[in-house]
Amino acid sequence: MPQPDQLNAFIAAAETGSFSAAARRLKKAQSAISNAVINLEIEAGVELFDRSKRSPVLTEEGHTLLKSAYAIIESHADFIAKAMAMNAGEESHLCIAIEQNVSALPVVELLVEFEQIFPYIELELLDPGTSDVATLLRNGRADLGLMMEQEHYPKGFMFRGIGHSRKLPVCSKNHPLAKLKQVSHSDLRSYRQLVPRSLDLEDTSHEEQILSPKVWYAESPFVIAELLSAGLGWASLHESVVKEQLAQGSLIALKRIYQQNASLQGIDVVWTKHKPLGKGGQWLLERCFKLNLR
Amino acid sequence: MPQPDQLNAFIAAAETGSFSAAARRLKKAQSAISNAVINLEIEAGVELFDRSKRSPVLTEEGHTLLKSAYAIIESHADFIAKAMAMNAGEESHLCIAIEQNVSALPVVELLVEFEQIFPYIELELLDPGTSDVATLLRNGRADLGLMMEQEHYPKGFMFRGIGHSRKLPVCSKNHPLAKLKQVSHSDLRSYRQLVPRSLDLEDTSHEEQILSPKVWYAESPFVIAELLSAGLGWASLHESVVKEQLAQGSLIALKRIYQQNASLQGIDVVWTKHKPLGKGGQWLLERCFKLNLR
């Protein structure tokens, strides 16, 4: 197995075209370079330099193996750079959970920038359904979360509002409700309601939004939007989820009597005191504060 | 700079979950593994294993750096594999010159197979114009050539026929010659002839095919085909070059009186005694023998 020092000697000799010059560059004795190259040649069984002239010149095999030598040194540099980043306080892995109802676009733009600044951090993205973000943070699966605001968070949780999302009652353009100019409470009660519900059975936050006695549940708001598009029932969904369908007209926003049509819900960025964020997480957090989602 | 032995110890320890087991696998003393890992940790400044339990378990940073360690070892393996291939008689670089008139498709299929068998050989493809293949072989730029047969090759050249190519007089469908059912020698003399001519001024092989007093030259037969398509003159070109244009009707093959319409020309694979072929070149050569180009 070729030693890094041998490879560096090989590279320096190839680049300078002289063992002596390579020794000067690497601040070693000329004999060290000569030995390193010769040992590398013996171990590889390949003549790397043609020594018929005064200065050694790369053979064809040497040219090819030089590229491989660069590849090895670069992978070494990658290892060291990763380790340095960790020493500087960067986490090696960062997991962000973004609730599906949150509009992804502004976050994606943030992540593009993140990749430039923290190229050595592995990023993991989760997009759980309603209110499972908190669960992922609690059990340490995620480091940072974006979710719809909750009344109260578990102990040790930190949060901060970073915008708002509109929640709209919607149905298919072919649904009976779509024919009405305005819908009342009792209109809604007459038809099947689709409700996003968390995987977590403990979580009862969905209950307060149930109006109709005929309820179906789904974990993903996108699945609900699909069902709605097929003409099945109505649901109260976040604007970002049904934005496209509203624009192309396959889904319709219902106008409600006596009540504001859209209820505004806050979006929080959430993290925990329990596991402190590294440099990458802190950067992301501060950039989230400057976001203004809507 | 991390030593390969340290990385191997790190990897073995991570895979077996135990320094002792890693020592057994690598046939070293347990203290050697322990030292290697600890030194790697010190040099990187990163704690790779959590030692709070009896057996060490990878930290998050360890997981990330383990991937980089694999990358380094793999690039080492690539270096060694390349060197081994060279020791087994494979050339590190193989340059093949294929005259533009030769149909590329069967050769391409051969090269796909070549890539599987000789993954460590760098391949270079040249597609010179008429009769420059010999020049590239002579001055050592190319190792192997495919070209239209010549009367006599320079000294030290080896060659073997591997097929034939049809040469056809062609012109645009809009050219006056295209209206004639058969064309005579004097018909052809009346219009501009486009002739492929080598870059090499010494080469006079193009002269014998000149019929018309109005001649233009071009190095590439493809450029000539373009000119023909624009309605400019006629030319005698290889079928493989104008195959598509003949099929789609933009170029027309002329029928000649008194003479066979298509003159058949042999295709040779050519190499030189001067620089002997390696395993890859030999393989390619033998596979060329089995080709039957037409």
Place this chain on the structure above:
DNA sequence: TTAAATCTATCTGTTTTTAAGATAGATTCT
């Protein structure tokens, strides 16, 4: 609960490897 087994870290002494210094022979340049 106790004893055996297995693990890691560390110390010690030996062996191996690495590198510098010096030198001789070869090539290039003037």
Place this chain on the structure above:
DNA sequence: AGAATCTATCTTAAAAACAGATAGATTTAA
């Protein structure tokens, strides 16, 4: 021809790697 510069090699000193032994800790089994 002579000066300068290059490489290979020999010798010797320094450094690193390694095995063996051991102590302390944890796990497993009785």
